[in-house]
Amino acid sequence: MANTPYPQSYYAASANAAPARPLLQDDVETDVCVIGAGYTGLSSALFLLENGFKVTVLETARVGFGASGRNGGQIVNSYSRDIDVIERSVGPKQAQLLGQMAFEGGRIIRERVAKYQIQCDLKDGGVFAAITSKQMGHLESQKRLWERYGHTQLELLDQRRIREVVACDLYQGGMLDMSGGHIHPLNLALGEAAAVESLGGVIYEQSPAVRIERGANPVIHTPQGKVRAKFVIVAGNAYLGNLVPELAAKSMPCGTQVITTEPLGDELAKSLLPQDYCVEDCNYLLDYYRLSADKRLIFGGGVVYGARDPANIEAIIRPKMLKAFPQLKDVKIDYAWTGNFLLTLSRLPQVGRLGDNIYYSQGCSGHGVTYTHLAGKVLAEALRGQAERFDAFAELPHYPFPGGQLLRTPFTAMGAWYYSLRDKLGF
Template structure:
C-alpha cells in the first residue's frame, strides 16, 4: 500500500512545488506505467511543418493526426507529457461540452448546435477508437450518471432527457431513486440520468498512450521546454529559453498554462483549481458495493462532486473547486466531509492521496477553438469537459491545417468575451459570482 502522499499543486501543499520535479504527487502518477522522459529543446529547428505548444490531450491528438498524414511535427512541453489538466483531471469522459446545448442554440441557432453536438459524439467515438487502435491501457469503463440533489435539479434533468431525444436524437435513461440504489450505495440523490455512451479512464495513462502513439508516428516531443514567446509571421516561431522552432503552422494547446504567450487568448479563459481525493484501497467487495456497475458519477450542483472507482478499488472523489488562486483551507477535512455526505459508510477510510490542478473555463463555458492568424491555431475553454472533446479539437485543427477548415470554423463562430475586470479584478469578481451559485445550491 502506498504511503500517504502530500498534495502539491496550486498551493495545496505544505511546501512549494519544485518546478524541476517530475509529476505532482497523485494516485495517477504513482499508478501509471512510466513513460521515458523526452529531451529538452536545445538550439533551433527550422524543418518542421507544424509546431505545437503543449503535450496534453489536445496537442498530442493534433500531433498524432498530422504525423499520420505525413507532416513533420514538433511538440514543446513546459513540464512533462500530461503534466497539466490532462494528467490530473477527474477522468470522466462525457458526451457534450462544458455549456448546455441551450447555450449553443442561443449563440448559433439550433442547426449549428445540433451539428456541434454531433461532433461531440464523434469526439467520444474517436476517444474509444484511439484507445483500441493504439492499445492504450488506461482502464476505460463504460457508463456515466448525472445525479440530482434537489427537486428542481431532478425536474431539469428529466426535461433534458426529453429535449435530447427530440432535438438531438440522443437517448438517455432516467433512473428513479430505487433504480439508482441498485447501482449506487448512497441515499443522497433523487435519481439519475444514465448515459451508457460516456465513461471514465485513467487520465495520465491515456496521455502517455497518446504520446507513445505520436512518437511512433515520428512526432518530436521536447519536455521541460516552456514557450516564452510566439513570433508571428509567414513562418511562426515558438521560442523557449534555450531554443526555438520555426514552422509553417503553430498550434497553441496550453489551455490554462499559456503564461503570457497569447494575451488575447488568456483573457478569455480563467484557470480554476479542482481537487481530487483517493481513499485507501477498499477491497473488491466493499468497492463494488458502492458502485456496482463501475460507472462514473457527477452531481449537478454548480460546485459539483464527482466520483468513481479506481482499478485497485479506491474511491476517487473530486470537487471543491477554487475560483481564486488559493486552495480551500483545510482541504483534507473538506474532502472528507464531502465524501461523508455521499458515503457515510466510509468514515473509517483514510484519504491516502489528495491533489489538485487547473482546468480552464470560458465565460460562457462553451469551447473556444479557432485561429489567431491564418497559420496559428488554438483550442481552449474546455470547461471541465475536455477528456473527449480535446481529441476532437486536435482532429479539427489537423483538418484545418490540411486545408479542410469547415468544422473548426463552426467552433470559431462561437462568440467569446473576456472575463470582466481585467487581470487585476477578474479573479475577485469570479469568486463573488461563484459564492452566489454555491449559496443557490445550498438554499434551493
C-alpha cells in the first residue's frame, strides 16, 4: 500500500520528530480496536490503557493526519450548538450532564500535556470577538449561561478592552475565556500517540480498516491483516468513508481552509495580539486566528461543503486576513492547506453503539479539539460499564440530511449562504 504523507501544512513542517509506525501485516488479538489515530481515537486509547485494557489502534495514513493535525489549534469550550440549544431539545437531567461536560475537554488536554510532558506550545486564553452589537448581546447571555454551569474564567470585553488584546478595528467587543487557549495540534496528537505507546498500546499506520466483521467478537480487516477484538471504537470522523454506512448518512464532511504567514518578528506579532490569545469571531461562517510559537499568524475560515479542495486557498483566506489586519498587506504566505471536519444536521456530536460492542463518536461540527478529548473519556467509561455520560450524548436526536447523500451538499451550502448573508447584513 502506498505511503500517505502528511499534507503540506505549517504543522507538518514544524512537527516534533516521531517514529514511522508499522503497517499491520498479520492477525492480532486485542481487547479494544480503535479505528482512527486522531484525537478521538488517541484520547479513547489513552483512557482505556490507563484502566487496564489492551488497545490496538488502526490508522489509514499517519497519526493526526486528518482534522486533528490540520485544525486552527484553538481550545474552544462547549459544543458547536451551545448548552441553551441542548436545554431546549432534551430533558433537564440530560441537559445538566451535557452542560457539566461542556468545559471538560480543555481540562483533559491540559492534564495530558502535563502528565505526559507533551511539547505542543500550549498557551492560555481565547477571545470570542463580536462584530455587531447583536453578537455582543449573545456573548453577554453566553457568559451568564456558562457561569450557570460553574464556568467562571470569563471576562466581557468592551470596545476599548478588545483593542488591548487584538489590534483590529472590526470588533464592538468580545469575551475572553482564560480556560480557552491554543496549541500546535499535530504535536499534541503526536505526543498523545507516544503516551499511548508508553502504556503498551500499539498503533499501526498506513493500515486502513476496510471491513468490520460484526458479531460477538468483531474482526476488523485491513488490506494485509486483521484485528480480533472484544470491542471496536470507530473514530474516523470526516475521514471514515463508507466503512460504517449507517454513520455516513447522518453526517457530511466539510473543508475548512487555513493559511500561515512568514514569521512576523516579535514586534509586529506583539502589536497584533499583545497577550498571545487566540481569536474567533461570532459569525456563522467564522474566521479564527492566532500566533504560532515562531510568531507567524495562522488564519483560517471559510467552509467548503462536501469537502472538495479549493484550487487557491490563499485567494479565499488572504482577503479575510487583510480585512482584520490591513497592516499585513506585504506579508508573504508560507503555507496554505485545507482539512475536513464532519458536520451533522443538528451541529451536535453523534455518539452511540452498534450492536453490543461497536462504539462510535463523530460529527464535532467544527468544535473538535476539546470535544474529541472528552469523547475519548466518555467512550472509555462506557466500555467500563459506566454509561450515564455516554447515554446523555447517545440520546441526542439526530437526523439524516434532507435529500440523502446526493443532495446534502447543495442544501447545506444554501443554508450557509443564507446565514453568511445575515452575518454581512448584521442581522
